[in-house]
Amino acid sequence: MHGSVAAALEPRFTLHRLWQEDDPDAFLRAHGPSIRALAVSTLAGPVGADLFDRLPALEIVANFGVGYDNVDIAAARARGIVVTNTPGVLDEEVADLAVALLLATIRQLPQAERFLRAGLWRDGGFPLSPTLRGRRVGLLGLGGIGKAIARRLEGFGVDLAYHGRTRQAAVAYPWYPTPLALAEACDTLIAILPGGPATRHIIDAAVLAALGPQGVLINVARGSVVDQDALIDALRQGTILAAGLDVYAAEPEVPAELLALPNAVLLPHVGSASEHTRSAMGHLVADNLIAWFERGHPLTPV
Numbered sequence: 001m002h003g004s005v006a007a008a009l010e011p012r013f014t015l016h017r018l019w020q021e022d023d024p025d026a027f028l029r030a031h032g033p034s035i036r037a038l039a040v041s042t043l044a045g046p047v048g049a050d051l052f053d054r055l056p057a058l059e060i061v062a063n064f065g066v067g068y069d070n071v072d073i074a075a076a077r078a079r080g081i082v083v084t085n086t087p088g089v090l091d092e093e094v095a096d097l098a099v100a101l102l103l104a105t106i107r108q109l110p111q112a113e114r115f116l117r118a119g120l121w122r123d124g125g126f127p128l129s130p131t132l133r134g135r136r137v138g139l140l141g142l143g144g145i146g147k148a149i150a151r152r153l154e155g156f157g158v159d160l161a162y163h164g165r166t167r168q169a170a171v172a173y174p175w176y177p178t179p180l181a182l183a184e185a186c187d188t189l190i191a192i193l194p195g196g197p198a199t200r201h202i203i204d205a206a207v208l209a210a211l212g213p214q215g216v217l218i219n220v221a222r223g224s225v226v227d228q229d230a231l232i233d234a235l236r237q238g239t240i241l242a243a244g245l246d247v248y249a250a251e252p253e254v255p256a257e258l259l260a261l262p263n264a265v266l267l268p269h270v271g272s273a274s275e276h277t278r279s280a281m282g283h284l285v286a287d288n289l290i291a292w293f294e295r296g297h298p299l300t301p302v
């Protein structure tokens with residue numbers, strides 16, 4: 001979690017840095033009953049009934065991240081615990097990353113750089129790459145980040161379409177009622193929808209096959225939205241052309257099969273990871289806690 005969280009909270013609250021505890025279990029036994037708030041990172045593991053049982057005074061969970069599939073919302077609601085996230089402040093940053101990953105994947109930029117560094121250029125040019133020209137790009141999810149991606153892609157002259165649970169009246173791009181229908185109409189899919197049980201493996205073997213042999217998948221959402229084994233098969237067999245991934249099924253584990261694939265561009269979940277944006281997220285985490293304890297109203301509850 002960015003240092004701005006602790007910096008903003010320290011003057012107002014008694015702050016325990018749980019991740020620095022040698023024995024978090026013993027710490028929770030000793031201090032759990034007095035803890036009134038949790039600030040959690042999306043990568044810190046599940047926050048749910050087991051933890052809540054040990055924190056009987058808990059009022060609020062402030063999640064460092066827009067995605068909150070790490071928090072069991074039903075369990076929080078059942079105990080009257082407020083949950084907040086960090087929407088908005090990271091939209092532009094994640095959209096930049098999504099477009100960068102799309103271009104890097106299609107123009108094979110990491111592969112080209114490895115080629116140069118390996119000293120292979122003198123023996124001949126880097127092989128010709130596929131292109132973004134003429135692509136039909138489907139956005140799987142059209143929230144704040146999806147719209148920021150769409151605004152950028154307007155400038156690239158590609159055709160856009162989208163799937164979300166509901167058609168948005170103010171959006172002119174064609175809407176498809178299912179992920180499969182979207183994939184059938186597109187050759188490039190950008191996943192930017194929330195994780196959690198409702199979207200688990202929404203991109204399966206059938207959706208990947210529907211993209212076709214020129215298909216490209218970009219995932220900047222959650223690893224859980226893709227059937228990772230089906231994706232590995234599709235990349236291996238050439239069912240699709242390539243994938244650019246920022247997220248994985250069991251982070252920080254990345255399967256060896258994926259690491260071995262030349263047609264996958266792999267990033268370590270850096271969508272929002274600029275100093276500027278992580279600081280903005282940190283301030284929003286802190287401001288949610290301050291607003292809750294000073295005014296009884298969090299800023300961005302989920």
Ligand code: GLV
Nearest residue numbers: 042064065066067
């Ligand atoms: C990061 O993945 C986030 O949800 O903010």
